[in-house]
Amino acid sequence: MPVFVSRRAALFATAGALSLPALRTAQAQQTFEWVAGSVGGGWYTMAAGLSALIAEENPAIRIRVVPGGGLANSTRVNNNQSPIGWGIDAFAAAAARGEDPYNRKHEDLRSLGTGYSPTEHNLLRTAEGPEDMRAILTQRGLKIAAPQRSSTDEMTLQRILRFLGTSPDQIRSNGGRYLNGSYADIGAAFADGQVDYMYAALAKPAALLTELGQGRRAARLVGFPDDIRKHLIDTYAYNEGVLPAGTYPTLQTGPLTVTTMDSVIMVHKDVPDDVAYGITRTLIRNRGQRLTSIHASMGAFDPAKAWRYQGVPLHPGAARAFREAGVMPPA
Incomplete structure (x- = not known):
């Protein structure tokens, strides 16, 4: 039996169908806050440059950079106030262990490796x-x-x-x-x-x-x-x-x-695996000249060493990226 559809209904149906891809893209896109350092400092400059690079290669990931400080960033990321943040290797490890200057273990910290910017x-x-x-x-x-x-x-x-x-x-x-x-x-x-x-x-x-x-x-x-x-x-x-x-x-x-x-990229444990993977893969793929163009210190980044940092557990998504790059042994 034929079904008759009004012209107006057909137009609405067509418009709805055309809007679905855009709707799916908007739903898939995620924004994450990255707590860096003081405005004008190296960390802020690097986070801003990396956010643009990450968005370029991962359209579903958007990063908003906010100022912070190396001592407080660990707690901020552990509390998921900012799910991503710069940290200092020795201080991030102290936070994870609950040692001075921190008064409790930061058990929800994970990392995307270290060696991103010797300071x-x-x-x-x-x-x-x-x-x-x-x-x-x-x-x-x-x-x-x-x-x-x-x-x-x-x-x-x-x-x-x-x-x-x-x-x-x-x-x-x-x-x-x-x-x-x-x-x-x-x-x-x-x-x-x-x-x-x-x-x-x-x-x-x-x-x-x-x-x-x-x-x-x-x-x-x-x-x-x-x-x-x-x-x-x-x-x-x-x-x-x-x-x-x-x-x-x-x-x-x-x-x-x-x-x-040295600088470590910290993330909260609940950052999705595909997001941690996408960010880490982008950093690995762009090591060398592209990272150096963001900040000269990032020329020191070596994926073969970055994953070895033991101060904070490596995020599973980052581990996948390092393994795919052939610099980390299979699980």
């Missing part, structure tokens, strides 16, 4: 005055700036000060100044003469240090003494490395041995 710790000084880190940080009247209290930079500086028998409160009581702020804030404080020293952990080449090196105030970077590097390595699982000569031509006269740490 150097930098102490910048004026051209005049003490040149040795110990003499600088223990002098009376010290005026120093560091990032916010929620950052791994500032936590590291406090650990160094404690090792040297001093503290922010001691600095202030001795007539000095201990300022905290964004990278832009502390850079401006140094450039304007509000402080004579600045501490920041930034992957080379850091725009902030490059700009200060081109400024009107003569400045120099300070190497890390053997005992301070050893203390940070033995007690807190930091690393050490060399800032090559010429990295910041006006701020150094040769190579400098410094404390280093």
